[in-house]
Amino acid sequence: EAGAITFDDGFGNTGACASAITFIDGEAGILRYRGYPIEQLAAHSSFVETAYLVINGELPTIEQRRDFGRLLTQNAPLREGLLRFIQNFPRDSHPMAVLSATMNALGAYYPHLASNNHQRDLTHFDEAAAIAISKVRTIAAHTFRVNRGQPFNYPRPNFGYCENFLHLMFSEPYNEYIPTAEVASALNLFLLLHADHEQNCSTSTVRMVASAGANLFASISAGVNALWGPLHGGANMAVIEMLQQIHDSGDDGTKFLESAKAGKGARLMGFGHRVYKHYDPRAKIIKESFYKALASLGIKNDPLLDIAMKLESVALSDDYFVSRKLYPNVDFYSGLIMRAIGIPLNMFTVMFAIGRMPGWIAQWREVAQTPKLKIHRPRQIYVGQTQRDYLPMEQRG
Numbered sequence: 001e002a003g004a005i006t007f008d009d010g011f012g013n014t015g016a017c018a019s020a021i022t023f024i025d026g027e028a029g030i031l032r033y034r035g036y037p038i039e040q041l042a043a044h045s046s047f048v049e050t051a052y053l054v055i056n057g058e059l060p061t062i063e064q065r066r067d068f069g070r071l072l073t074q075n076a077p078l079r080e081g082l083l084r085f086i087q088n089f090p091r092d093s094h095p096m097a098v099l100s101a102t103m104n105a106l107g108a109y110y111p112h113l114a115s116n117n118h119q120r121d122l123t124h125f126d127e128a129a130a131i132a133i134s135k136v137r138t139i140a141a142h143t144f145r146v147n148r149g150q151p152f153n154y155p156r157p158n159f160g161y162c163e164n165f166l167h168l169m170f171s172e173p174y175n176e177y178i179p180t181a182e183v184a185s186a187l188n189l190f191l192l193l194h195a196d197h198e199q200n201c202s203t204s205t206v207r208m209v210a211s212a213g214a215n216l217f218a219s220i221s222a223g224v225n226a227l228w229g230p231l232h233g234g235a236n237m238a239v240i241e242m243l244q245q246i247h248d249s250g251d252d253g254t255k256f257l258e259s260a261k262a263g264k265g266a267r268l269m270g271f272g273h274r275v276y277k278h279y280d281p282r283a284k285i286i287k288e289s290f291y292k293a294l295a296s297l298g299i300k301n302d303p304l305l306d307i308a309m310k311l312e313s314v315a316l317s318d319d320y321f322v323s324r325k326l327y328p329n330v331d332f333y334s335g336l337i338m339r340a341i342g343i344p345l346n347m348f349t350v351m352f353a354i355g356r357m358p359g360w361i362a363q364w365r366e367v368a369q370t371p372k373l374k375i376h377r378p379r380q381i382y383v384g385q386t387q388r389d390y391l392p393m394e395q396r397g
C-alpha cells in the first residue's frame, strides 16, 4: 500500500542491497561487524579500533592503529570559520540541526575532499573519513557549549577519542574536566555499539545520496537528518522522556503500558525493531554492563532505571508485546547511560550520530567505489487516480 517501497540498488537486487559491512540475524539476535560478533568487540575492542574495522574491513595492526589515532588527533580542531558558523546559531538550536548543517559545511572548507562526481577519486578518502569521525565529536561538544553560553574548549593532543570529547564538553576555563576511566569506558561502549547497523533508515539515506555521486560530507549530513526522527535515532531521547513522564505521574509503568497497548498514541519507546524480532543484542550488552557502569559512575539507584526494568519485565510477559515480537532495542537502556555520564537530553541523538559515523562512512564508500555507480531509484506501486481529462474551472463541482 502507499508508503511501502521496493528498493533497487542498481545491481538488479530489488528489495535489498548487497553490503559486506554488517550482518544481522534478526530472529537469532545476531550482530557482527565485518564478521566479528558484537559481544566480542564490546568486550575487547574500543570505538576507535572498531571504527577502523568497520571502515577498512580488518582490525588494525599496531602501526595502522597508531596512524589512525594520529589522523584523528590532528583533525580534531575546527577551522575558525566553522567555529563562528556554530556560534552564530541561536543558542537554543537543536544540536541535530547544527550537526547536519556543519557536517555539510565541511565540504566547503575541504573542497578537495568534497568533489561531487560519479567517477570517484577516493585517494583522499582516509583523510575525509578521519575528518568526519574526529570533527563530529568537536562539532557536537562546541554546540553544547554554545547552548550553555560557555566558551569553547580545545582538543588535547594527548587525550583519547572519548576523553577528548568529554573534555571538550565539560572542562571549564579554570577547571579541566579529566574523565574517569569508567566514564570514558561507558561512553566508549555506547559509541562502539552504535558503529553500524546495516540498512537502517539513516544509513540507507547516506547510500541513496552517495549513489547520486554526492560527496561524503553531504551524504552524512542527509543521514544526520534521517537519524533525527523520533522513530529512529530520536528514540533514545524519547525513552528518557517517557520514563520521566511515568515517574512524575506516580505511575509504576502499569498504566503507561495499558495506554501503549490500547494504541492511544503512546508507544513503548525503545521497544520493537524492524529487523530484531527478539532481544536486540546491543540492548543486552548495555543492560549487562549497566550496573558496572552505573556503580562506577557513582549512581546508586536511579528511579528511571527501576521503571525501565519494570516496564521490560511486564512487557516481556504480556501477549500484546510478545505476539508482536516487541523487545528492547538499543535505545531502551542507552539513554540511561548518557544521562549517567551527564550528557543532556537534547544531545542524545547527537551521541548516536557520533557512534554511527564509521558505519555511514563505510557504507558511503561501498556505494562510491562501485565500479559502475548506478543511482538508487526505488520503484513504486501506483495507487492513485486512473487517467482522466482536464476540466475548466467553471465545470468543477
Ligand code: SDX
Pocket (backbone or CB within 6 Å): 196, 197, 199, 200, 201, 230, 231, 232, 233, 235, 260, 261, 263, 266, 267, 268, 269, 270, 271, 272, 273, 274, 275, 324, 326, 329, 330, 331
Ligand atoms: C533504531 O533499523 C535500525 O537498525 C534502526 C536502529 C539502528 O541501529 O540504526 O536499530 C536504531 O532506530 C531502533 C528503533 C528505535 N525506535 C523506537 O524505539 C521507537 C519505538 N519503536 C517503534 O516505533 C517500532 O517498533 C519501530 C519503528 C522501531 C519498528 O516499527 P515497525 O517494524 O514498522 O513495526 P510497526 O510500526 O509496523 O508496528 C507493528 C505493530 C503495530 O501494532 P498493530 O498495528 O499490529 O496493532 O507493533 C506495534 C504497532 O502499533 N508496535 C508498538 C511498538 N512498536 C511497534 N506498540 C507499542 N510500542 C512500540 N514500541
